Amino acid sequence: MQFLFKIYQRLTWLSIDVVLGAMAGMLFFERALRVELAWQEYILLGMAVWCIYTADHLMDARKLVADHAEDRHHFHLIYQKPLLAILGVVGCVGLFWAIKFFGFSKELFFGAGLGLVIMGILFVVRKLAAKKVRLKELSSAIFYVIGISWLPWYEAPTIDYTWTAFGLTILYMGLAYLNLIMLSSLDKESDTESGFSSIATLIPQEKLNPRIHQLAIGLILIALIGLLLVNSLYRIFPSLLLFMLLLHYVSFFKSGSSPEQIRMRMEVAFLIPAILLLL
Structure with missing residues (x-):
């Protein structure tokens, strides 16, 4: 069991879990908006997400010294040269493939522009004063959901x-924001030691955790109301979001597990929409 945990841990350090979660999220919006996406679009999304997250982790790692690096950042600090090389290869292959698949179309320019905007925001957030860095979690959640849903929205009929x-899109953004502030709370000690700023390093824990609890309960109630109000054909979608929210709530507030185990369960929650493949 410990061996499997270590394998999964390495996959999370490489952001593979985030990539799979993003692809499952795009499937969620594909089915919700009743469109059909090609498998190439999923692979291109995965490549783009991996490039953005890996670039973000590498930028974090450059600020560290080995003695004070938290495990995930330590990994990117040690292997930054091969990861930079792989990042360059994946980025170039992804861009070439996207041009070949989409042509010089609106999809290509919007997707490339969105990627540049996200990278720009990540850079700007790092430059902001510490009192404004709380925007990081909110902006990341919004652009994450835009990134996984824009193609289904673009291809859906009016x-x-x-x-x-x-x-459903707004609720998914709420779930992504909840995930990020929960992770920020879990990482507070290591972020403080490493000199990183996050919402958890700006807001005292005794104030942040009640806010996380209120947000989680509020989102769960909204998902329940949505489950009751939407047409029966759409009930599967608020049901999935409700399940994902409950898994976050139980993992964070009720499990008594280690931070690494809590993180694992919350990241696995974003794979839940893959159930739609079976329906």
Whole structure:
């Protein structure tokens, strides 16, 4: 069991879990908006997500010294040269493949522009004063969901631009934000030691955790209301979000597990929409 945990841990350090979660999220929006995406679009999304997260971790790692690096950052600090090389290869292959698949179309320019905007925001957030860095979690959550949902939204007919679809998108953003502030709370000690700023290093724990609890309960209630109000054809979608929210809540507040185990369960929650492959 410990061996399997170590394998999974290395996969999380390489952001593979985030990539799979993003692909599962795009499947969620594909089905919710009743469109059909090609498998190439999923691979291209995965490559883009991996490049953005790896670049972010490498930028973090450059600020550290080995003695004070938290495990994930320590990994990127030690292997920064091969990871930079792989990042360059994946980025170039992804760009070439995207041009070949989409051509010089609106999809290509919007996707490339969105990637540049996200990288720009990550850079700007690092330059902001510490009192404004709390924007990092909120902006990351918003752009994460935009990144995984824009292709289904783009390809969906206007008739499917419903309040239900908009509501599911906003609720997914709320879930992503909840995940990020929970992770920030778990990483507070290591972030403080490493000199990183996050919402958990700005807000005292005794104030932050009640806010996390209130947000989690609020999102769970919204998902329950959505489950009751939406058309029966759409009930699977608020049901999945409700399950993902409950898994976050139980993992963070009720499990009594180690931070690494809590992190693992919350990241696994984003794989739940893959169930739609079976339906």
